[in-house]
Amino acid sequence: MCIIHTHHPVSLKKSLPISQFNRIRRLCSREEDFQTQAYDLEARFKDRHYTLEWITSARKRFEGMSQMECLYAPKRPNTEPRINCIVQFSPVSHEFQSIIQQYWHIIASDPSLTCFTSTPRVVFKRPPNLRNLLVRAHNPPQPEHFLHQIPQGNYKCGQCAQCNFTTKTKIFHHPLTGKPLHIKGVITCNTNNVIYMLRCPCGLAYIGKTTRSLKTRIAEHRSNIRNHNDKSPVAIHFTAASHNVSSLRYIGIEHVKSPSRGGDVNSLLLKREAYWIYTLGTLFPKGLNEDFDLRPFL
Known part of the structure; x- marks a missing residue:
């Protein structure tokens, strides 16, 4: 039972005496047992500063009913569904x-x-309470390697062909304003679940995501450019602008970690991809992204 002076909805506080008197009527087959329990329940509601009007109204509602009437109350007829x-x-x-x-x-x-x-x-x-805000029910596992000691940033793996098209850095710049932004996570060519940014020589940017290694996805982009893939917005732009595939540059901007308790990491990637497309303004014509998927937010 909540105290009457809390910020719970009034309808909830009014319904509590009704539901509790209904409960003891269902449990008590003898009238004297009901009266004993009702007297005790009434005292507890008074201790919580419930008005006598609410308590008396709820008690009288069930004093004239039998146990069987409460147990087998008629169901309400189905009405027109409401939104x-x-x-x-x-x-x-x-x-x-x-x-x-x-x-x-x-x-x-x-x-x-x-x-x-x-x-x-x-x-x-119910809105978040103090427990939701202050208590963490699940502590993340401690890393078993030394990578947590490396500053967050984008790094070359030094062992693949894609290293030539990226750079070691802790920040990247907004493609429209030039504002420096921090890279989230330790990202190399071998990192999975990455949000990345492609840049062309004319300054336009493209935001993408991959669940595979970053170098695998970048290799696909370069292949699409060489083969003039008309389904890739990056390849279409490079072909139309006569850019050479060697002028493509990329950088990993965020590493999305898989949920420790399991879950759809691809949905998380789609959300972060949409966030970065919107934040960096890379939708056409200011960028190379044609659109972004809002379904993960629904």
Whole structure:
């Protein structure tokens, strides 16, 4: 039971006496047992500063009912399904709810929104509490190698042909503003799950992601350029601008670690790829990206 002065929704606090008196009515087959438990429950609600009106109303609701009536209460008839608008609860949530109800007629009058046949039901979900903010339920494993001591940055592996097209650096520059940005993670040509940036001689940039080694993906880009692949935006630009494949430059900008408890790392990569495409402004015509995938955010 929550204390009455907390910031829980009023509807939740009003429903607690009802649900608790209903519970003891279902458990008690004898009336004297119900009255004993109801008296004790009423005292506990008073200790939590619940109003006498709420407590008395909930108790009287079940005093005139039998145990069997509570156990086999008739089900409510199915009504027309309503759309739920799920938001985090806050002290001003009731204002949000009243605004929706007050101006719903504007949405209802839009012919393109005929799927909304009735006012949505505002449903509150619990916001993060102190435990969510301060306590970590799972500690990441300690690294078993010395790489955690190496400063974050992009490094050459020194053993592949793609090393000639990158550079050792801790930062990279925004392709439009020139602002220096820090590379996230220790990235080499052999690193998997990488967000990378390609640069052409005319300054345009392309953001991509790969679950394989970075050198494998870069080799594919160079192959697409040499073969004039008309399905690759990078190859199309290099062909149209008569750039030589040797002028391609790349840099790994973020290493996306696989979730320690498992999960879809490709979905994480798609989210980070979309973030960097938006942040660096690499969508056509300012860059070479044609679009980015928003499905991982849905």
